[in-house]
Amino acid sequence: MDLIHLAASNAYTTPPLWRVLTKAGYFLGLSGAIGATVTYVASVRPALRTPEGPGHDDVNVIRRRTAGYLARAGVVLLIAGYFQLAGRVARAGKGTPFGDALAPGKMWDFLVAPAAKGAWVAQGTIYLVQNLALILAAATLIALFLPQARRHLNALALTALPLTLAVTLIAAVPATAPKDADKVLDLLFGQAHIISGVVWVGGLALLAVLAASRGRLGENAGVLWADLWRRFALVALICVGAVITSGLWMSWKHVGAVSQLWTTTYGLFLLVKVLLVLGMVTAGAVNQFWLMPRVVKARRNDDTASLLHLTLRHFPKVVWGEVALGIAVLAVVPFLAGSARSEAGDPAAVSSGSIFTAGAFLVLTLVASLYVTVRTSDALARRSAPTAA
Incomplete structure (x- = not known):
């Protein structure tokens, strides 16, 4: 009977509409800012500077569209x-x-409120610093609306990157010392989940938008985009590994049994999120195992027409599907309030040596599977390539 009363007292509460919109919008803003800057620095910029040398006009088109995208991301x-x-x-x-x-007055009162008893710093002070970083990051990106600033795209993107990351990292700083190691891990895995997720979704969105400029690109742009997709594939693979690893920890903390995925409201929303993420992974697998080997074959055959068609028509279609699924994930996140454990009346999860052992085994298995994924994709690419005469 006590468990029944406990579960009833911890019943799921649907968040108000403003909470759903503000939280989803916030993660959308992070996706645009963090995802786009990371992807530009890690994938787009290196591809534009390859020894093969993409056409000057193609480089200018990509740089202009990237600058415009980053500027709009700053506004969002x-x-x-x-x-x-x-x-x-x-x-x-x-x-x-x-x-x-x-x-603004209410916001200022919140930001300058004194620290709570036992806190090393006021919670409002943490959010004040966070929002200063947000303003600086947004201003750096918005500056790219100016033609003069676009000449310094690389410098501004490299400046905005740490600032955008600081927006989410500073907000996670606890005002009071964590009670135990589990609380520290909650913070670390939570930030790993957020950053890897927004880089994945935001990076896909940036590349999908850039690919829409295919009508303004030259006939040899397929070589540039083959390299671009290849570079981002590694970024996406790292993000997938981080999302799954951190997601496993967070799921264990909030879900006490598999059955809670369909017997609690929190579990149902989590299940929807998991299915959407699996959809993104499946779409990525299509690119990795089916499209990428064909891209490699077309590139080695010097088949310009096929390479252009694969990299700027087939690839973006699948990527837009991933972007749609990613946005759906962001829409579900605000509904993950509370936990399935509390709804079911289960005690809070507490880590132990066996939990860490099982977690380490799962992480090693995940790393091995990602390694096999890369090797298999390379093997398929080599198989599809023509043999020397």
Whole structure:
């Protein structure tokens, strides 16, 4: 009977609409800012500087579209950050309506509120520093609307990258010392999950938008895009590994049994999220095992027409599907409030040596599977390549 009462007291509460919109919008803003800057620095910029030397006109087209995308991402980040801060104010204040929380005065009072007893720093101070980093990151990106600033795209992107990462990392700093190692791991895995997720989704969105410029690219642009997709495939693979690893920890913390995935509201939303992520992984596998070997074959055969068709028509179609699934994931995230364990009346999860052993085994298995994925894709590419006469 006590467990029944406990489960009833911890029943799932649907978040208000403003909470759903502000949280989803915030992660959308992070995806645009972090995902685009990481992808440009790790994939686009190196591809534009390859020894093979893509056409000057193609480079200019990609740089212009990237600069425009990053500038718009800065606007979205700034707006999303404002509404996210209003949401924090509404949640912190007792009975503060979201409409009232939008007032700058309310926000300032929240940011300069004194520290709580036992805290090493005021929670508002942490959010103040976070929002200063957000403003600097957004301003750096928005500057790319100016033609003069676009000449310094590389420098501005490299400047914005650590600032955008700081937006989420600073917000995760605890105002009070974590009680145990589990709390520290919660913070670490939580940030790994956020950063890898937004890089994955945001990177895909940037490349899908850039690929839409195919009408302005030359006949040899397929070589550039083959290299671009190859470079991002490694970024995406790392993100997938981080998302799954951190997701396993977080799922164990919030779900006490597999049956809770369909017997609790939290579990149902988590199940939907997992299925959407699996859909993204499946689409990525199509690119890795089916499209990429054909791209390699066309490149080695010097088949310009096929290479252009594969890299700028087939690839983007699958990527747009991944982007749609990624946005759906962001829409589900705000509904993951509470935990399935509390809904079911189960005690909180506590780590142990056996848990860490099982986790290490799962991580090693995941790393091995990702390694096999890369090797298999390379083998398929070699098999599809023509043999020497």
